[in-house]
Amino acid sequence: MGDDPCVEETRRGRPTMNDVAAAAGVALKTVSRVVNSEPGVNAATASRVQAAIERLGYRRNDSARILRRGRTASIGLVIEDVADAFYSSLSRAVEDAALHHGYLLFTGSSREDAARERDVVLAFCARRVDGLIIVPAGSDHGYLAPELEAGIKVVFADRPPGAGCEADTVLCDNVGGARMGTAHLIAHGHRRIAFLGDSPRIFTAAERLRGYRQALAAAGLPYDEGLVAMGPADPARMRADLTRLLTASEPPTALLTGNGRTTVETLRALASLTDAADAGSAAGLALVGFDDFELADLLGVTVVAQDPARLGRTAADLLFMRLSGDEEPTCRIELATRLVPRGSGERPPLPLRDRTAG
Amino acid sequence: MGDDPCVEETRRGRPTMNDVAAAAGVALKTVSRVVNSEPGVNAATASRVQAAIERLGYRRNDSARILRRGRTASIGLVIEDVADAFYSSLSRAVEDAALHHGYLLFTGSSREDAARERDVVLAFCARRVDGLIIVPAGSDHGYLAPELEAGIKVVFADRPPGAGCEADTVLCDNVGGARMGTAHLIAHGHRRIAFLGDSPRIFTAAERLRGYRQALAAAGLPYDEGLVAMGPADPARMRADLTRLLTASEPPTALLTGNGRTTVETLRALASLTDAADAGSAAGLALVGFDDFELADLLGVTVVAQDPARLGRTAADLLFMRLSGDEEPTCRIELATRLVPRGSGERPPLPLRDRTAG
DNA sequence: CAGAAGAGTGACAACGTTGTCTAGGGTTGT
DNA sequence: ACAACCCTAGACAACGTTGTCACTCTTCTG
Numbered sequence: 001m002g003d004d005p006c007v008e009e010t011r012r013g014r015p016t017m018n019d020v021a022a023a024a025g026v027a028l029k030t031v032s033r034v035v036n037s038e039p040g041v042n043a044a045t046a047s048r049v050q051a052a053i054e055r056l057g058y059r060r061n062d063s064a065r066i067l068r069r070g071r072t073a074s075i076g077l078v079i080e081d082v083a084d085a086f087y088s089s090l091s092r093a094v095e096d097a098a099l100h101h102g103y104l105l106f107t108g109s110s111r112e113d114a115a116r117e118r119d120v121v122l123a124f125c126a127r128r129v130d131g132l133i134i135v136p137a138g139s140d141h142g143y144l145a146p147e148l149e150a151g152i153k154v155v156f157a158d159r160p161p162g163a164g165c166e167a168d169t170v171l172c173d174n175v176g177g178a179r180m181g182t183a184h185l186i187a188h189g190h191r192r193i194a195f196l197g198d199s200p201r202i203f204t205a206a207e208r209l210r211g212y213r214q215a216l217a218a219a220g221l222p223y224d225e226g227l228v229a230m231g232p233a234d235p236a237r238m239r240a241d242l243t244r245l246l247t248a249s250e251p252p253t254a255l256l257t258g259n260g261r262t263t264v265e266t267l268r269a270l271a272s273l274t275d276a277a278d279a280g281s282a283a284g285l286a287l288v289g290f291d292d293f294e295l296a297d298l299l300g301v302t303v304v305a306q307d308p309a310r311l312g313r314t315a316a317d318l319l320f321m322r323l324s325g326d327e328e329p330t331c332r333i334e335l336a337t338r339l340v341p342r343g344s345g346e347r348p349p350l351p352l353r354d355r356t357a358g
Numbered sequence: 359m360g361d362d363p364c365v366e367e368t369r370r371g372r373p374t375m376n377d378v379a380a381a382a383g384v385a386l387k388t389v390s391r392v393v394n395s396e397p398g399v400n401a402a403t404a405s406r407v408q409a410a411i412e413r414l415g416y417r418r419n420d421s422a423r424i425l426r427r428g429r430t431a432s433i434g435l436v437i438e439d440v441a442d443a444f445y446s447s448l449s450r451a452v453e454d455a456a457l458h459h460g461y462l463l464f465t466g467s468s469r470e471d472a473a474r475e476r477d478v479v480l481a482f483c484a485r486r487v488d489g490l491i492i493v494p495a496g497s498d499h500g501y502l503a504p505e506l507e508a509g510i511k512v513v514f515a516d517r518p519p520g521a522g523c524e525a526d527t528v529l530c531d532n533v534g535g536a537r538m539g540t541a542h543l544i545a546h547g548h549r550r551i552a553f554l555g556d557s558p559r560i561f562t563a564a565e566r567l568r569g570y571r572q573a574l575a576a577a578g579l580p581y582d583e584g585l586v587a588m589g590p591a592d593p594a595r596m597r598a599d600l601t602r603l604l605t606a607s608e609p610p611t612a613l614l615t616g617n618g619r620t621t622v623e624t625l626r627a628l629a630s631l632t633d634a635a636d637a638g639s640a641a642g643l644a645l646v647g648f649d650d651f652e653l654a655d656l657l658g659v660t661v662v663a664q665d666p667a668r669l670g671r672t673a674a675d676l677l678f679m680r681l682s683g684d685e686e687p688t689c690r691i692e693l694a695t696r697l698v699p700r701g702s703g704e705r706p707p708l709p710l711r712d713r714t715a716g
Numbered sequence: 717c718a719g720a721a722g723a724g725t726g727a728c729a730a731c732g733t734t735g736t737c738t739a740g741g742g743t744t745g746t
Numbered sequence: 747a748c749a750a751c752c753c754t755a756g757a758c759a760a761c762g763t764t765g766t767c768a769c770t771c772t773t774c775t776g
Contacts (some may be wrong), residue, residue, distance in 0.1 A: 013428075014508040016762055027726045032764060057504020062484040062761035066421040066729050070371075082465075083450035085443065085652075094442035095467060104481055107440075107465050109453060123462055126420040146415020150372040267656055293728060294443075295653045298625055300442070374732055385756040390734060400754060422732035425761050 001217040015056040024052035035060055066128060074104040075131040075319065076097030076124030078117060078162035081109050085293060086260055087135070090157065093312030094133055100321050103130075104116045105162050112202075114138025125152060131319045132155055134313075141165035153322040157202040157315040160332070168322070169332045170315045172306045173207025174204050174290075178211025179218075181288040181304040184339055186219045189348050190254040190286060194227040194245050196238070196266055205230060208258050208290055209295035227252055239269045246273070253349035263289030263301065292340065302345025305338045373414040382410035393418055424486060432462040433489040433677065436475060439467050443651060444618055444666045445493070448515065450669030452491055459678050461488070470560075472496025483510060488612045489677045491515055491670075499523035502676055511680040513548030515673040517561040518690070526680070527690045528673045530664045532562050532648075535695030536569025537576075539614050539646040539662040544577045547706050548612040548644060552585040552603050554596070554624055555616025563588060566616050566648055585610055591619035604631070611707035612644035621647030621659065642708040650698065660703025664697045 017031045026033065026049060033041050034049040041049075052058075066072045077094050079087040091107060098105040106129060108120035117137040121144070124132060131153040139162035144154060148167070156169040185193050195212045198205035209230070213223050226248065229241035245252060257263040270285070289296070292305040314333060339345075375389045382405060384390065391399050392407040399407075410416075424430045435452050437445040449465060456463040464487060466478035475495040479502070482490060489511040497520035502512060506525070514527040543551050553570045556563035567588070571581050584606065587599035603610060615621040628643070647654070650663040674692060697703075 018762080028762095029726060029728095029764085030724090033725090036764085042724060045724080057507060059504065060484055061425070061486060061762055063421045063424040063486055064731085064763075067425055067733085068762080068764045070731080076504070081450065082440065082453060083443075083446045085441075085446075088441045088443075088446040092439065092467070095440060104464070104485070105466070106462070108463070109450070122417065124646070127462070128419060128421055146417065149415060264653065267653075271656055280533050287652065292489075293652075295622065295657065298629055298657065299653070376732080385733085386732095387756060387758095390755090391755090394734085398754060403754080419732055422761085423734075425763085426732080426734045428761080 006030075014061070015058045016061070016216055017058070020049065020052045020056055020058050023056060024049045051086075051314075060285055072104075072128045072130055073127050074106065074127070075133065075323075076106040076121070076129040077129075078108050078110055078120050078124075078132065078134045078137055080137065082107065084261070086291060089308035090135075090312035093309040094316045097313060097316030097320065101323075110135070110137040112137050114140070117184060118143050121147075131155070131323050133315045133319055134161075135159060136161060138162065142338065143166075153319055155315045155319045155322070157311055166330050168318050168330050170311055170314075171332070171334050171337055172204075172311065173213040173334045174207035175214065177290060177304040177306070178208035178256065178258075179215040180211075180337065180339050181290060181345070182212045182215035183219070184302070184345055185254040185256065185288055185340075186215060186221070187255075187284055188286065190252075191221060191349070192224075192227065192250060192252040193221075193254045193256055194229070194252035195256050195258065196241065196262055197228075197230045198262060199232055200230050205258055212256055233259075233265045235265055235268065238262070238265045239272065240285070242266065242269045242273060252285070254347075255288070257287065257289045260289070260291040260293045263287075263291065263296075263303070264293060267299065267301070280308070284347070286345055286347040286349070288339075288345040296340075297342060300343035302342045303340050305340050307335065307338075310335060363625075365566035369581055371688065372419070373416045374419070375416070378407065378410045378414055378416050381414060382407045386394055406692065417607035422441055429488045430463065430488055432485070432487050433461060433491065434464040434466070434479070434485075434487040434679075436466050436468055436478050436482075436490065436492045436494075438493055438495065440465065442619070444649060444664075448670035448673075449491075451667040452674045454672060455674030455678065468493070468495040470495045472498070476501055489513070489533055491673045491677055492519075493517060495522065499525075508603050511677055513673045513677045513680070515669055524688050526676050526688050528676065529690070529692050530562075530669065531692045531694055532565035533569040533572065535648060535662040535664070536566035536614065537571075537573040538695065538697050539703070540573035540646060541568045541577070542660070542699075543612040543614065543644055543646055543702055544573065544579070546612075546704055548610075549579060549707070550582075550608060550610040550651065551579075551612045551614055552610035553585070553614050553616065554599065555586075555588045555605070556620060557590055558588050562571075563616055564605070570614055591617075591623045593623055593626065596620070596623045597630065600627045600631060610643070612646070612703075612705075615645065615647045618647070618649040618651045621645075621649065621654075621661070622651060625657065625659070643650060644703055644705040644707070646697075646703040654698075660700045661698050663698050665693065665696075668693060689700075 002044060018030050019033045021028045026045060030045065031049055034046050075098055077091060079091060082088055082091065095105050105128065106124050110117035110120060114137050121132060121134065125147050129152065133155050135158045137154060141162045141163060144165055148154060154167045156167055158171065160169045160171065161167050182193060195209060197208055199209065200206050200209065231237055234246050255266065257266050287301060289301055289303045292303045296303055314335065362541050375386050378389045380384045384403060388399060388403065389407055391569050392404050433456055437448060437449060440446055440449065453463050464485065466473035468478060472495050479490060479492065483505050487510065491513050493516045494514060499519045500522060502523055506512060512525045514525055515527065518527045518529065519525050540551060553567060555567055558564050558567060574581055587603065589595055613624065645659060647659055647661045650661045654661055672693065
């Protein structure tokens with residue numbers, strides 16, 4: 001009475017193949033065969049094993065399986081922030097691809113922090129992912145050398161790896177997109193166009209600044225540093241920058257914003273600065289945003305659209321090609337951007353003396 | 359010459375602790391101690407081992423570690439869709455909590471498909487996650503019994519588990535929120551209020567419908583099925599439903615929309631139906647949306663705000679309490695919602711004869 | 717009818733790590 | 747000088763699975 005009432009049931013924790021084997025009266029290996037749908041098991045035996053599996057609630061231990069087999073059928077995705085719409089679209093595309101190939105997906109955010117990027121990547125490597133898709137935050141990827149050496153396939157997305165790291169890369173045409181957006185404003189008569197972008201140490205922000213400058217140069221317009229404000233999309237900073245721009249002696253008549261968050265915060269700042277209900281036309285400024293965003297259509301904001309889902313899909317396709325044995329030299333793909341006119345970018349320059357801000 | 363030029367370097371694949379031990383001239387176990395920062399290793403020995411680790415690019419194999427130790431220090435999160443803003447905020451909160459506790463996070467989307475939810479959950483269990491946070495798509499969670507039995511901690515978020523599954527649950531006050539939003543419209547003079555929601559087989563949609571009906575009843579207003587349209591947030595369907603509502607003999611003067619996507623698609627449909635640039639006031643309808651969304655402030659849309667980040671944080675806190683040994687009876691937490699007036703919900707009813715839609 | 721072929725099953729080692737136990741050698745206390 | 751101790755280090759088994767090989771029956775072939 002004081003003893004185990006039933007030894008078999010008292011076993012704590014998860015049942016193993018051994019337990020199933022004992023319950024079904026077969027050998028361990030036979031259970032393994034059933035679990036993995038391997039051929040060479042009598043139908044009657046198989047169903048007896050199956051019954052034992054269901055009765056005990058057995059689930060295969062993938063850690064043991066991975067340890068034994070070497071391949072994990074999982075990939076890792078490192079992005080900047082899951083909560084950002086751009087990256088969550090990208091995530092979803094990668095998740096779809098992983099599911100389609102029967103892979104499990106780890107996702108982690110770097111929060112634009114190189115050390116954290118490294119930690120997340122190495123944690124995934126410790127879990128022995130077969131491949132990685134990385135949106136790099138840092139610019140030194142030397143830490144990847146042993147991983148690449150060990151055969152882990154890596155694809156960089158949205159931004160290239162740091163110098164000295166050779167790997168497939170999928171980017172948007174940042175320079176071309178920014179050039180196109182700027183040229184669009186120039187074509188509508190603007191001569192003083194401000195550029196509001198993310199911190200210039202971020203690859204995409206620097207590239208877009210480059211495109212902006214190219215467009216100015218192509219049109220024979222001067223590059224004025226006073227019209228450029230770059231930094232993280234912090235509402236307070238952006239308000240201050242916009243106030244400075246708009247109260248300058250020669251304020252811009254148009255804005256090019258460097259990414260989705262910047263565009264949105266610019267719209268907010270403009271709305272709060274001008275008390276205009278219709279933010280799209282606030283202050284009479286023309287506006288082109290780099291990167292499309294939800295509701296840009298309703299707000300009438302002209303954008304240079306990237307396609308984050310396509311970016312993710314392309315990176316995943318590339319990764320799975322590598323995983324299935326493709327040994328071609330590494331490649332660098334640049335996806336085209338698309339200008340979507342919605343009104344805000346087609347406004348002509350307004351005489352600026354009429355209004356004051358602040 | 360034809361042979362291995364250097365046996366040690368030729369070894370394919372990843373170095374193991376054994377390799378490191380050999381390279382450093384110590385025993386396997388000593389390497390293990392160094393890797394895990396266990397005490398009892400001479401500083402000189404430790405640095406020799408460390409050097410070998412770096413030279414070989416050794417990374418611990420977590421599968422083996424997990425197999426040996428039993429605990430995985432990882433949790434799984436199953437949501438409906440990473441690309442949805444509500445769930446991506448929730449994800450981010452969970453990710454933060456996981457990071458803070460030193461746990462790794464698996465994320466998977468169910469796409470509102472019960473079978474897929476089950477597959478994802480079981481895949482995570484096969485990887486031996488210690489805990490799970492689930493936004494359930496299905497209503498039968500019998501498949502979780504063996505997992506719970508095996509000690510996996512489960513917290514349900516946003517929606518409760520199906521009958522017969524006992525587990526901690528964190529919800530929003532859907533009924534109260536919808537009641538509040540509806541009462542707000544009633545307080546502004548509306549008598550015919552339409553409800554546009556997600557498919558009624560989704561828990562939150564059904565609850566919100568319930569809140570809507572309660573508010574009507576409390577105000578002595580009749581419940582008119584003709585004012586209710588529920589289904590997935592498909593643009594075409596929503597346009598058709600709105601057209602039907604607005605061209606009815608007694609059209610509504612206000613709308614309550616049942617979630618973020620529905621609100622956004624409603625705004626789009628209204629804009630396209632009325633050609634109004636200012637979608638917020640399109641058709642003169644008052645509008646309250648359940649669930650806040652990016653740019654609702656600029657569009658002037660009154661919402662009943664949930665806090666997805668708080669939802670995720672609460673669920674994660676609960677899970678980590680369970681993981682650290684908390685054995686209290688399961689609980690069900692309901693988070694309050696908050697009404698955020700921004701204009702669209704404060705418009706008075708308009709005489710409806712003036713306009714025609716379609 | 718003997719021998720070969722094949723289907724079904726099981727024994728066993730190995731994957732890379734960690735927990736337990738043991739051994740060597742130096743220091744301390746009496 | 748001897749025992750008792752601590753510090754360091756290694757030997758070994760075990761975690762749960764899968765790949766390899768070997769064994770036992772049938773059944774088929776010559």
